[in-house]
Amino acid sequence: MATFSNSTLPLAALPPLLSLGSTSTTTTAVLAALVAAAVLYAATSKKQKGPLPPGPPGYPIVGNLFDVPKSRPWVKFAEWTEQYGPIFTLKLGRTTMLVVGRAQPAIDLLDKRSAIYSSRARLIMTSELVSRGLRMTFMPYGDLWRRERRLLHQLTSPAAASTYEDIQELESTQLVRDMLNTPQEYWGHCQRYAGSTIMNIAFNKRANSPKEPAITRMRAVNEYMTKTAVAGRYLVDSVPILKYVPEVLAPFKREARAIFNETLSLFQSHVDDVKKNLAEGRDSHCFTKYILESQKAYQLKDEEATFLAGAMYGAGSDTTADGIATFMMAMITHPDIQARAQAELDKVVGRARLPTFADQPDLIYCGAIVREILRWRTVIAGGLAHASTEDDWYNGYFIPKGTVVLPNHWAIHLDPEVYPEPEKFNPDRFIKDGKLVGTKYSDVGHHGYGFGRRVCPGKHIADRSLFIVFTRLLWTLNFRPAIDPATGKEAPPSVDAFSEGFSSHPLPFTARMEPRGEWVKDVVEAEWREREHELEVAGK
Template identity: 35%
Template sequence: MLDNILGYNRTTWATGILILFVSYVLLRYLRAASRRILPCPPGPPMRPFIGNIMDIRVDKPWLKLTDYKYKYGDLVYFQGLGQSMLVLNSLQAMTDLLEKRASKYSDRPIFIFGNELMGLNRYLTFCDYNDEWRAQRKLAHTALSPTAVKGYHVMQEDSAAIFARDLLRAPENFNPLMRLTSSKIILAITYGIPMDTPEDKYITQIEELAKVGVKAVMPGTYLVDLLPILKYAPSWVPFQREAKWAWDMTELAIARPFEYVKRELEAGTAPPSFVQQLLTDPLDDIADFERRVKWAAGSMYGAGAESTYVTVIIFFLVMALYPDKQRIAQAEVDRIVGTDRLPTIEDRSCLPYVNALIKETMRWHPIMPLGVAHRSSEDDEYEGYFIPKSTVVIPNVWSIAFEPNEKYEPQAFLPERFLDPSHPTVDPSMWMFGFGRRICPGSVLAENSIFITIATLLASFDISLPDTGELKPQFSSFQISYPEPFDCRIVPRSGLKASIIEARAAQSTI
């Protein structure tokens, strides 16, 4: 009897959903058709009812979208199921729309799973261009001013030295050690949480949450983002259970470190940090101040930890694959920094090849091949094409990174390309940290962390292929494309280097 009732209820629910969905699609189509004068940009062939929108739901979509560039051009358009997506395949198109027309393209996509069900739109990174975004952005700029960023230099240098010391003791654990280091340095900068705090107290929950988050912001990952009516599905549906867990975990992960800072402030023992600075000297013109500080801090942690971690892990990979480039960079460090100390952030401007190597690491495999999607807030026209309101706009930065070059092979790892003014290569920092009004306010902080970690590794270690002599790079297909687990050999360059690492780490104050 119970099975019959449940079966009837589920069938009735599904039928109602289908009717509502068909009505939704027809309404969207008729509204778009009534506004359209120019044609939409070209794209793959359309199928009845679903259009071509499902073409984006493939493994590593940036590869297919880059292929489409040479078939359809810099603008590739997808539509169907009441949705529209526009892929930008050139830096010119990204600059023209996302920067020069930022007032029209600063909203974020309406990810039903990520925003409405999981609550990611409470973060600065994912909220629309509105009063909430402006308030959090102001907080971030206030606490990440040039003077404030310089104040974190020693902390970042300490973190790199501690990571090097840990590698001396357990080089085979380079991946989890880097994951832990990148998380702890951001916790220290954002909340003043000491780096010797057990990782399970704050980091474990955030890492579990991140696994869902990187899927939730990948266009097409969850069917509910293409069929919004599915958000009314019963709570027993698997994606609803996953979203409920993520919502609760997000609340906990954001609240715990924030409350730690408040307790330390009350006790008069709060060390300098992003949150400590804002709570000590609050901005009178921002309403709901504490809540907005809490979410701005959460955004800073999420963006900073991942960008540093993934970039450094890719660095390990390319150094094992290209030892000749490693030797050139090491020689520059030895020549400029010397052999009796570790590099500092102040050395950055004097190490052009190291900087070029870091840029090439970012270009060789962009950690976010499709950037972070934008959304048009009104109808627009560009290059003779019509772009409807609420179109999801995806900057395919992979296509920029692998733009054909008459002198340098895009697939090759060649830091020298960034030192050759006769064949300029687009600096990855122009697309790694976002576009227009959505550029990450912590980009300078992240670049400093990446630089000092990599420079310290170059000064301290030789990285080479594993004992098997084989290394085949593989990467995940999420919004952030992580290297699949791999092995490599990491040994100190000398006994003296090992001693210098131990001594520098012992001086750390974090």
């Protein structure tokens, strides 16, 4: 029996996060800023041009700030969707937030009116201080974002994504081999696969273990960054005037500077390695090579190009690892679905080789599992907030310029009118007449990659990763609940116990993960020997 732990890997050396502090000087400055903010609020509040969508009542000045739970707010938002309708308003201090809990208004606003709903909510700590406006995920909609997005589109289109399939087959071969040898280290194997795949695609580097610096340092700076994006953690995000407090009185600014310097230094070291390889005549099929080649054409400064290359790790590594962990939990808790997928694999692939991307058109049920995982337990359950850049009207309601628009994936994916019995894990909802189908709102049946112009640019690469990993794990292993020693009965993990934060994965659980037969190890070892030879030839 393997015990699975989702504990964080050791972080790279980095100055410790600085406390917000409680000195009298800092307290006085904060209180003064709060008073100034309250006066400014009263002086600059404008009369609304029309009614906002309904929402929970709030308090003067602070609005609903104290109504939004810090733990799993998307669940509470889903309850408010049932109470107030498909869109509802929250007032968070001076900020107006429109929470969208159904697919139709999300598409109407974020897709069809993307010209005015493609900016980002202002995250002073994460975007302006920690990233200095260079991290594309949090960048406001503007010229720099559009230029970077056009470049990324060239690198992540379906045709471009297919060129990385060899990398994903290589890394997934090591993943299933690692799982056969040390299943108790499951979480590390998920992290290694996701991290090494992204590093290989971005920088032509890979990691043989989850503890190699190639991914541990990248994971460290990404974790520091994502922690700063937690809503309510930093007062400066609610009281923007604090951004102008001198650094000597603002520990959060010293913290941000330390994180930025470490991040830029690390990203730059990887970019420099690619430059060195190219200068020495070694080919590097990776994002960074093409970003460097296109830098002048897209008018990117050195730091902009460096962050565009480096931030790919944060955008794709954690979410991929989280998705794989969610898949394993789903298979453990749904043995009938697991058995049906394995039967399809035995029929299409057989037992003499691992599944490949060439099998994808015939693995319909396995493809439906990928879609249902992304629908049932979306990795970014709360969605990523957009921001409007113009006043707008929708269904008789006024949406002011600067409104934060949050598509709540949790509520959207649990809409019973679109997904009958939405809490049930049911891949069959995406199969009709032997073919994969979507919904009337999405060709792929879910909205896990976001909406409009802010949709995840790496979605084609991510889909390929999930397909090859899910099918190879199902081909290799049986996933079963652990046995409770006190009762002698199976004890499956909870399907509702998930981590919190920017993306989420199942909390630690125990399970039995065992080879499906003796033939498995022989096939996996033979495949790995071929891959090792390819790595030796490539010098990796």
